[in-house]
Amino acid sequence: xxxxxxxxxxxxxxxxxxxxxxxxxxxxxxxxxxxxxxxxxxxxxxxxxxxxxxxxxxxxxxxxxxxxxxxxxxxxxxxxxxxxxxxxxxxxxxxxxxxxxxxxxxxxxxxxxxxxxxxxxxxxxxxxxxxxxxxxxxxxxxxxxxxxxxxxxxxxxxxxxxxxxxxxxxxxxxxxxxxxxxxxxxxxxxxxxxxxxxxxxxxxxxxxxxxxxxxxxxxxxxxxxxxxxxxxxxxxxxxxxxxxxxxxxxxxxxxxxxxxxxxxxxxxxxxxxxxxxxxxxxxxxxxxxxxxxxxxxxxxxxxxxxxxxxxxxxxxxxxxxxxxxxxxxxxxxxxxxxxxxxxxxxxxxx
Amino acid sequence: xxxxxxxxxxxxxxxxxxxxxxxxxxxxxxxxxxxxxxxxxxxxxxxxxxxxxxxxxxxxxxxxxxxxxxxxxxxxxxxxxxxxxxxxxxxxxxxxxxxxxxxxxxxxxxxxxxxxxxxxxxxxxxxxxxxxxxxxxxxxxxxxxxxxxxxxxxxxxxxxxxxxxxxxxxxxxxxxxxxxxxxxxxxxxxxxxxxxxxxxxxxxxxxxxxxxxxxxxxxxxxxxxxxxxxxxxxxxxxxxxxxxxxxxxxxxxxxxxxxxxxxxxxxxxxxxxxxxxx
Numbered sequence: 001x002x003x004x005x006x007x008x009x010x011x012x013x014x015x016x017x018x019x020x021x022x023x024x025x026x027x028x029x030x031x032x033x034x035x036x037x038x039x040x041x042x043x044x045x046x047x048x049x050x051x052x053x054x055x056x057x058x059x060x061x062x063x064x065x066x067x068x069x070x071x072x073x074x075x076x077x078x079x080x081x082x083x084x085x086x087x088x089x090x091x092x093x094x095x096x097x098x099x100x101x102x103x104x105x106x107x108x109x110x111x112x113x114x115x116x117x118x119x120x121x122x123x124x125x126x127x128x129x130x131x132x133x134x135x136x137x138x139x140x141x142x143x144x145x146x147x148x149x150x151x152x153x154x155x156x157x158x159x160x161x162x163x164x165x166x167x168x169x170x171x172x173x174x175x176x177x178x179x180x181x182x183x184x185x186x187x188x189x190x191x192x193x194x195x196x197x198x199x200x201x202x203x204x205x206x207x208x209x210x211x212x213x214x215x216x217x218x219x220x221x222x223x224x225x226x227x228x229x230x231x232x233x234x235x236x237x238x239x240x241x242x243x244x245x246x247x248x249x250x251x252x253x254x255x256x257x258x259x260x261x262x263x264x265x266x267x268x269x270x271x272x273x274x275x276x277x278x279x280x281x282x283x284x285x286x287x288x289x290x291x292x293x294x295x296x297x298x299x300x301x302x303x304x305x306x307x308x309x310x311x312x313x314x315x316x317x318x319x320x321x322x323x324x325x326x327x328x329x330x331x332x333x334x335x336x337x338x339x340x341x342x343x344x345x346x347x348x349x350x
Numbered sequence: 351x352x353x354x355x356x357x358x359x360x361x362x363x364x365x366x367x368x369x370x371x372x373x374x375x376x377x378x379x380x381x382x383x384x385x386x387x388x389x390x391x392x393x394x395x396x397x398x399x400x401x402x403x404x405x406x407x408x409x410x411x412x413x414x415x416x417x418x419x420x421x422x423x424x425x426x427x428x429x430x431x432x433x434x435x436x437x438x439x440x441x442x443x444x445x446x447x448x449x450x451x452x453x454x455x456x457x458x459x460x461x462x463x464x465x466x467x468x469x470x471x472x473x474x475x476x477x478x479x480x481x482x483x484x485x486x487x488x489x490x491x492x493x494x495x496x497x498x499x500x501x502x503x504x505x506x507x508x509x510x511x512x513x514x515x516x517x518x519x520x521x522x523x524x525x526x527x528x529x530x531x532x533x534x535x536x537x538x539x540x541x542x543x544x545x546x547x548x549x550x551x552x553x554x555x556x557x558x559x560x561x562x563x564x565x566x567x568x569x570x571x572x573x574x575x576x577x578x579x580x581x582x583x584x585x586x587x588x589x590x591x592x593x594x595x596x597x598x599x600x601x602x603x604x605x606x607x608x609x610x611x612x613x614x615x616x617x618x619x620x621x622x623x624x625x626x627x628x
Contacts, residue, residue, distance in 0.1 A: 103442055228461050235453050237442050244405050246509070247429030247457035292443035292489075295464065 092305020117146025202327025
């Protein structure tokens with residue numbers, strides 16, 4: 001009990017806040033490390049001279065070496081590293097937001113059906129038209145549609161009930177999962193089905209630099225919006241009457257949070273398919289480190305999510321000669337971590 | 351009373367579907383007083399408090415805060431004047447006591463402004479005022495019932511509210527904590543706060559309240575000074591049990607039910623002594 005009490009300190013203690021400042025430098029270091037990792041070896045000193053050569057064109061790397069390094073770093077590794085960080089941050093922050101919103105530490109960003117919807121949207125597009133842009137737009141649109149459906153179901157029965165929203169999410173997820181099965185059944189088993197299945201596993205290997213550039217801004221904006229909303233999340237998790245009596249309109253905050261979290265979760269699917277478990281375990285680990293105050297937990301879980309996915313991706317692409325889909329790795333790592341965390345959840349609300 | 355009410359309900363009615371919960375209820379709350387709201391289960395106490403807080407909208411009548419219509423005020427302005435101390439808390443994340451008290455500063459914040467040093471200071475002052483600074487870093491979920499109530503009252507103070515609306519604040523507290531909480535409320539009233547609390551304990555009204563409101567079947571049946579309202583006749587009519595309101599040594603008043611079983615022992619004498627003396 002005493003150890004838990006010590007860890008559970010919130011923003012009132014400096015302990016929680018101190019932690020958060022470790023994260024950005026750690027993230028930069030991890031990103032630099034990830035730049036050097038890979039089948040094409042780039043030692044750290046070359047990595048450090050690279051920007052110099054790029055800016056001033058003089059000394060450092062030889063011409064051919066520079067060109068190779070440039071392609072590997074800027075066109076292959078950097079987009080992938082940025083994508084991993086954006087996705088990890090989005091899933092971490094939206095997972096935390098959902099858990100606070102639903103007053104339940106066991107929910108994940110997929111709760112309202114965004115992952116199921118996006119997966120169906122992507123698979124459908126692959127079945128009908130294999131252009132990547134179409135697949136991405138369809139994934140995004142169906143992700144939003146699935147959450148919209150969950151919200152509509154909840155509203156039809158009774159506005160503003162969390163339980164109904166949750167049930168709406170289950171219905172919507174179920175619907176889109178079964179639609180996905182139909183698409184899989186209809187897909188050509190030699191070409192389309194494998195690509196659909198690989199896509200659904202979640203992967204960063206096919207991340208496209210153009211998409212990362214376009215999506216980085218809205219994803220960062222979505223995370224920033226969740227950070228702005230974070231101080232309201234604490235109150236929201238205590239109940240609507242209290243939120244009202246503290247001068248807040250809980251419905252409005254809830255809609256804003258669901259919109260932002262859905263938006264960025266759908267974009268993660270657009271970038272790299274459905275990557276599970278990050279949005280569930282990262283909020284837990286973050287709360288263990290910094291306490292439950294959402295004003296700290298939201299930004300910290302974004303940073304920790306970014307760090308986690310970056311490191312997991314390093315494992316996924318370097319551990320074996322053949323790359324493993326990152327969604328599989330997050331699942332393999334996520335399950336034991338979750339079991340450890342569950343032990344704490346049983347005691348309190350980690 | 352000769353002065354204007356801070357909070358006033360003018361013949362309000364409220365119903366859930368076809369069921370009338372409140373009928374033509376009028377009450378008022380003045381500065382620097384503790385008012386107890388008594389009534390049997392299902393008499394509409396919680397609903398009345400929620401209507402007064404603006405959490406529920408009455409179907410008829412109106413609620414006035416500082417003489418102005420409650421419904422015409424922005425929520426954040428209401429929150430700066432009036433605070434809600436809920437009875438039970440939903441199971442939630444283990445926020446620290448400080449985090450909970452700091453929430454009281456939300457009405458002063460906008461989306462773009464995080465909590466300031468001033469807000470943190472207000473929260474510290476509120477903790478100090480209720481003498482619970484030592485609880486500051488404790489997880490709220492680990493507190494005893496009494497400590498939780500004090501935390502929520504501290505939040506109300508941090509909110510800057512002068513009106514405290516409390517729904518059965520002593521329910522679930524042990525005897526000592528009940529008394530200490532009531533004493534805190536009396537102290538706050540002396541400092542200028544207005545406290546309206548619902549309770550199931552007539553004694554608490556006798557000890558702490560300046561005025562009492564009796565609610566039955568959604569109607570205000572009596573409203574006035576504690577002395578005038580807390581009569582055996584009124585209490586018997588409300589709870590349908592015979593009671594006696596008596597003054598005991600030291601001038602303390604209490605309400606005693608005429609219990610069916612009568613005692614055959616003397617206070618201050620152990621039962622062992624009793625048996626040997628026989």
